Amino acid sequence: MPGKKNPLLPNQLLKSMIFISVIVVAIMLGIIYDSFGVQLNHQQVLVESFARETQLRIDNYRFATWQIYGAQNSATDSQDSDNSTLQETRLRPDVYAPDKDKQKTEALIFGSHDSNTLTGARKASDFLDTLWALKKSTWSMYYLNGQDNSLTMVSTLPLKDMISRYNGESITGLVSARRAEMLQQANTLDERESFSGLRHMPDSGDYYFTLRTTFNQPGHLATVVAFDLPVKDMLSGQLDPSRLVFHSTENSSGTTDSGSSDRVNLASASVDLAAPLSAAPMVITYNLSLMTLLGATLHHFSFTLCLCLLLLILSLTASVLLRNAPQPTEKSADPEVDLLRRMNKEMVDSLPLGFLIYDFNAHREVVSNETASQLIPHLNLQKIVTLSDNVQGMLQVTINNEVYEVRHQQSQCSPQYCFFMIRNQDREILVNKKLQNAQRILDKNHEMRRQLLENIGNAFRDPLQHLTQQIQQIQTSLAPSVLQSLIDSGEHLARLTDHTILLNQLENHQWSPDLQPFQLQQLLDEIVSGILPAMNQRGLEIIVNNLRPADEIRVGDREILRKILLTLLWYSFGTTRWGKISVRISASPEHTDRLLINIVDTGQGLNKTELANADFPFSGEVSTLNDEKSNSMDLFFCRQFCQNLNGRLDIISKPDIGTHFSVLISLPVEQPATLREEKILDGITVLVDVVVDDIYKIVSRQLEFWGAKCLIADDRVPGQDFDFLVTDVPARLSGWALLITGSEPGYSAITPQQYRVNYNLNQAMLEALLTLIEKQLTKDEMEDAPENDREHLLSEPEYFQIFKDTVPDDVNKLYLELDNKDYAALALTAHRLKGVFAMLGLDDGKTQCEQLERLLEERDDLNIKNTTSDIEHYVQTLLQ
Structure with a gap:
């Protein structure tokens, strides 16, 4: 059809033409920008070259200034016979011209003067004849004599002709202006050298600036020497001297700016190119018009820009033509087919x-x-x-x-x-469908709520019924297993109720974390001690691998963290029939405030229903072996509080393989007020003979943290001494030794020299080692001392001196650690004092230290302070 636009090929060509137009415009802008930068850099180079030439000229005429000033002083000091032969001509009142042969320069003296001034003028003129012999520009020198206040002018201008012409107004005006400038320079005490701005000489069209140098003379006015230095011969390229500006850069602090720069002046549409002089307090600024730069750019790249412009016009023209190009008409070969096509369109x-x-x-x-x-x-x-x-x-x-x-x-x-x-x-059908959908959702919610309430009722009912039955049985029987089952049911019900209350508070935004500093290792010991009896009863093994320092203090909600870890451990315990449960605590070096806790068990795993309980509590039953310890709300409770504490709970479970709980929680580390330099087991050597690799790593890390030196049994050299043996094989026990196991509630004595201790309990293992150390020291002291003198060891001068040098310092350390609330360090110091009192047979002091250790476990600050005072009073009594 005529006039119908082609929707296929012209559209593709149109997009191509528009794309080409954009590329051409970008190329043109890039060429203009690049050329603009090149022109600007070229002008900057010219200005910097002119600045270097100017600095060189200033340096040369600084030397000439000193030469002329030295010649004048030599003329003043030496009264030779040549002074009488010098003659001068009086041109006007107070204007004199020294007689000399016509050479490059002429000299005039303004004001009354003596013969020394005349001699100096002649010498300066002769010196400048040589200096300016080949110069073509106009050069002038002015010498203001501080002794007679006369002004000598030496110039390449025809001074005598100029002063006789037009009544000498041009010369006298120039000299008056120079005299005023030089007198102002002489009166400035702290300015030895100054520069004028760039000046224009009307007669010759030349540009110049004035260099003024002051020489102070005691008892006389200052002598000033000035040179008018032309700049036209130093201009290179297309620099216009009328656009040059000389600025002084001296500020109040006496510093100058030494960096070249350019600055855009928006008011005058120009660019100011600045070039400082390297050895003079002056900056040369060249004002360059943006239109001049743009004109130079267009001039240099006119051919390229014309080609780009032509290509742009062609692409735009092609775009317009393609946009309006009509589709060529096609005549139907078969009228019947054309009729059928029109009928199909009408039907559609x-x-x-x-x-x-x-x-x-x-x-x-x-x-x-x-x-x-x-x-x-x-x-x-x-x-x-x-x-x-x-x-x-x-x-x-x-x-x-x-x-x-x-x-x-x-x-x-x-x-x-x-x-x-x-x-x-239809709108009515739409409304009916919406109502039906809303009714289905409402019915589903009612069903879910009924199911939720039913499951919650069952969860509360079963523990209560079991608790009632156990209470009835306890009336007739006091079997330990029945009592333990009763205790478990009560704890389960209490935990379920507590979790429900906390979740309700969290949902209603009534709960906030109780941020308090706590010792992480102490919390782990407490959790392991609580779950250990059930683990031993089932025959399971638990391994706690804390990769963080044992005395590390974290800031957070200790009680919530304890509930989360204990709940997850009970859940793992319920799903595990045999094997072990591993707990690993770590933190990345980059984010030490985020604690990562991994709990891995070898149980039966969790099914999909239990995993769904982590997001929707009581959506399914718990399939654990020990339903007295776990319920359908435990995983939901842990995940919700982990998220609220800026963390997360991830659960990975595989049937018949086990479950992996990963807890990431934010617990910032509290930095200790003072660094503890001395460790409690410094100087102790321990032989570690542990078969299980995981347990060996735990034990060796704990011993090294306490300062002990660990010897590996396989690497030990025969005859190498050690203080204690740590092993997990009962057959290898010998001498002073610890037998480590995972089932011991704390530590207990096997023999007077051997103890059984749980490697998961950090504090129990430390106390067992310290007890062995006390017994070993006591035995050594008792063997060395006579039997009848053991109760009076303090009366010996050597023991009394050691007691006097060490014990008061430890007492002072108790007060310092109490002020810092460093309970871990306080416990170690109290334990060390208890060992000293036990070694010396001072039972009262030992009893007070044991009381202090019990108070430290209870965090009773008032009684801790009172007991510390009692220990101090007891020590002072012994020292008297």
Whole structure:
């Protein structure tokens, strides 16, 4: 049809032409920007070159200034016979011209003067004749004599002719201005050298600046020597001297700026190029117009820019022509086919619903009516096909708050074509469906709530019934197993109730963490001690591997952390019939405030229902072996509080292999007020003969943290001495030794020299070692001392001196650690004092130290302070 635009090929060419136009514009802008920068850098180089030439000229005329001043002083000091032969001509009142042969320069003396001034003027003129012999510009020198206040001017200008012409106004005006400047320079006490701005000489069109140098003379006015230095011969390139500006850079602190820079002046549409002098307090600024830079840019790259502009015009013209290009008409070869095509289009347009045939290979519409054409921009046809394949090819979509039913069907003749029928649903049907959907959701919520309440009721009912039965049995029997079962049921019910209350407070935003500093290792010992009886009864093994320092203090909610860890351990205990439960505590070096706790068991694992309880409590029953310890709310409780404490709980479980609980929680480390330099087991050598590798790492790390030196049994040299033996094999016990095991509640004596201790309990292991050390020291002292003198060891001078040098310091350390609330260090110091009192046979002091250790476990600050005072009073009594 005529006038119909081609939707395929012209559109692609149009996009290409627009893309080419954008590329051409970018190239033009890049060329202009790059050329602009090159021109700016070139002008900056010219200005810096001019600054270097100016600095060189200043240095040369500094030397000339000193030469002239030295010649004047020599003329004043020496009264030779040549002074009488010098003659001068009086041109005007107070204006004299020394007689000399016509050479490069002429000299004039203004004001009354003596013969020394005349001699100095002649010498200066002769010196400058040589210096300016080959110069073409106008050069001038002014010498203000501080002794007679006369001014001598030496210049390459015809001074005599100029002073006789026009009544000498040009020369006298210039000299008056110079005299005023030089007198001002002489009166400035702290300025030895100064520069004028760039000046223009009207007669010759030259530009120059003045260098003034002051020489102070005691008893006379200062002598000032000035040179007018032209700059035209130093200009290179296209530098315009009228755009040069000389600035003084001296500030109040006497510092100068030594860096070249450029600055855009928006007010005058120009760029100021600055170049400082290296050895003079002056900056040369060249004002360069932006239009000048742009003109130079266009001039240098005119051919390239014209080509780009031509290419841009061609691409834009092609874009316009392609946009308006009509599709060539095609005459139908068969009128019957053309009639059939028109009838098909009329039929599709008359359908009461939206109809569309879409080609997914070419991504184009083959046939569509007006209703479908209006809705197609709002539909993702590929997504509709994907989603509606599972619902018999039908899908409901919402467009502009109206619901449409979209059905699709793939063509049987050509699979690449797909038919879409879009039907507008009736508003009443839409409302009814919404009401039906809302009713279904409401019924489902009621069902879920009933199920939730039923499961909660069952969870509370079973422990209560079991508790009631156990109470009835305890009236007739006091079997230990029955009592333990009763205790477990009570604890389970109490924990379930506590978790329910805490979750309710958390949901209502009534709970906030109680942030307090606590010792992590002490919390782990407490948790292990609580769960250990049940582990021993079932025959399970627990291994606690704390990779953090034993005395590390964390800041957080200790009680919530204890509940989370204890709940997860009981859950692992319930799913584990045999094997072990491993607990690993670590933190990354980059984020030490985030504690990572991994609990891994070798149990039966968790099913999907139990894993769902972590997000939806009581959605399923607990399948643990020990349902007296766990319930359907435990995992949900742990996950919710981990998230509230800026952490998370991850659960990975595999059937018949085990479960891995990963707890990441934010617990900042509290830095100790003072660093403990001395460790409690310094100087102790321990032979570690442990078969299990994991237990060996735990024991060796604990011993090294306490300061002990560890010897490996396999690497020990025969005959190498050690103080104690630590082993997990009972057959290898010998001498002073510890037998480590995972089932001991704390530590207990096997023989007077051998103890059994739990390697998971850090404090119990330390106390067992300290007890062996006390016994070993006591035995050594008792063997060395006579039997009848053991009760009076303090009366010996050697023991009394040692007691006097060490014990008062430890007592003072007790007060210091009490002020810092460093309970771990306080316990170690008290234990060390107890050992000293026990060795000396001072039972009263030993009893007081044991009382102090019990108070430290209870954190009773008032009684701790009182007991510390009693120990101090007891020590002072012994020292008297």
